[in-house]
Amino acid sequence: MELIFLGTSSGTPTRQRNMSGLALRLRGARSWVLVDCAEGTQHRILRTPLSVMSLRAVFITHMHGDHCYGLPGLLASAGLLGRTEPLTIVGPPPLRAMIECIMQASELNLPFPLAWFTPDDLAAGPLLPEFSVDATPLSHRIPSWAYGFTEAAIERRLDTDKLRADAIPSSALWGEIQQGRDVVLPDGRAITARDYLLPPRRARRIVVGGDNDRPELLAASAQDADVLVHEATYTEEVLQKIGPGPQHSSAMRVAQFAAGAGVRNLVLTHFSPRYQDGGPLPLSLLEDEARAQYAGHLLLARDLDHYVLDRAGELRLAVE
Numbered sequence: 001m002e003l004i005f006l007g008t009s010s011g012t013p014t015r016q017r018n019m020s021g022l023a024l025r026l027r028g029a030r031s032w033v034l035v036d037c038a039e040g041t042q043h044r045i046l047r048t049p050l051s052v053m054s055l056r057a058v059f060i061t062h063m064h065g066d067h068c069y070g071l072p073g074l075l076a077s078a079g080l081l082g083r084t085e086p087l088t089i090v091g092p093p094p095l096r097a098m099i100e101c102i103m104q105a106s107e108l109n110l111p112f113p114l115a116w117f118t119p120d121d122l123a124a125g126p127l128l129p130e131f132s133v134d135a136t137p138l139s140h141r142i143p144s145w146a147y148g149f150t151e152a153a154i155e156r157r158l159d160t161d162k163l164r165a166d167a168i169p170s171s172a173l174w175g176e177i178q179q180g181r182d183v184v185l186p187d188g189r190a191i192t193a194r195d196y197l198l199p200p201r202r203a204r205r206i207v208v209g210g211d212n213d214r215p216e217l218l219a220a221s222a223q224d225a226d227v228l229v230h231e232a233t234y235t236e237e238v239l240q241k242i243g244p245g246p247q248h249s250s251a252m253r254v255a256q257f258a259a260g261a262g263v264r265n266l267v268l269t270h271f272s273p274r275y276q277d278g279g280p281l282p283l284s285l286l287e288d289e290a291r292a293q294y295a296g297h298l299l300l301a302r303d304l305d306h307y308v309l310d311r312a313g314e315l316r317l318a319v320e
């Protein structure tokens with residue numbers, strides 16, 4: 001699985017960071033999904049291998065502008081480029097009304113259909129072939145959700161030791177068995193495929209949170225996650241100064257939660273623009289605060305960072 005960060009700032013863009021947008025896809029796949037779509041997200045997409053033509057679905061965590069104001073522009077561009085494939089959009093109920101209002105007011109007629117769903121609809125069954133997706137309600141000034149993406153298709157693995165031990169010669173029949181098909185060998189033996197398949201590996205899972213001041217709401221969702229992507233808008237000191245009004249998390253609170261939940265890879269994002277490398281409040285303040293709580297693999301996302309989550313659950317920067 002791959003993650004490409006398209007925006008990692010909260011509220012307003014900075015010279016280095018756009019606001020929220022995150023692409024997710026299976027390794028090597030053309031199609032991909034987008035979580036949040038701040039204004040300017042389509043400009044970031046142009047700097048990646050991704051294309052709006054192969055975008056399969058958009059998931060919006062909540063209705064604040066730094067998470068969804070880029071969606072009308074992205075849809076319009078896909079239309080101008082001649083997209084005809086349907087696009088799935090999952091988001092809070094007001095999202096559809098907002099987009100349809102903009103489309104009507106600007107007489108935007110898209111040459112492709114939109115399939116609308118709310119986060120609650122995800123419980124009804126699978127939307128995508130690549131991932132099963134679930135939603136967890138969070139705590140923010142307006143309704144906000146986290147989306148969990150679990151890979152849907154796990155490859156079958158042959159038990160080659162057993163095949164050899166039973167004198168089943170390596171041939172095209174191994175491929176048949178790997179596909180799960182029972183076969184008859186040239187010597188007449190009937191082979192049941194499942195007897196020669198190893199137990200499937202665990203499905204990889206990535207959880208992407210929306211804005212949220214109670215990371216513990218993700219306890220169930222993060223339990224089997226390989227990666228948690230969560231906002232860490234401030235340090236705890238700044239959060240205390242500002243007060244609870246904005247309903248964001250500090251790096252300390254997210255890291256404490258991740259440590260307790262046994263999250264293996266924690267990626268922090270959605271940083272307040274007050275944190276800038278080279279400025280009086282460097283990003284290392286957030287990083288140091290998180291590291292003091294969390295001994296796992298900690299990353300602070302930067303725009304256009306491209307991460308690969310391998311089958312063993314290791315998350316690393318992709319070499320382009």
Ligand SMILES: [Zn+2]
Nearest residue numbers: 010011066211
């Ligand atoms: Zn935000």
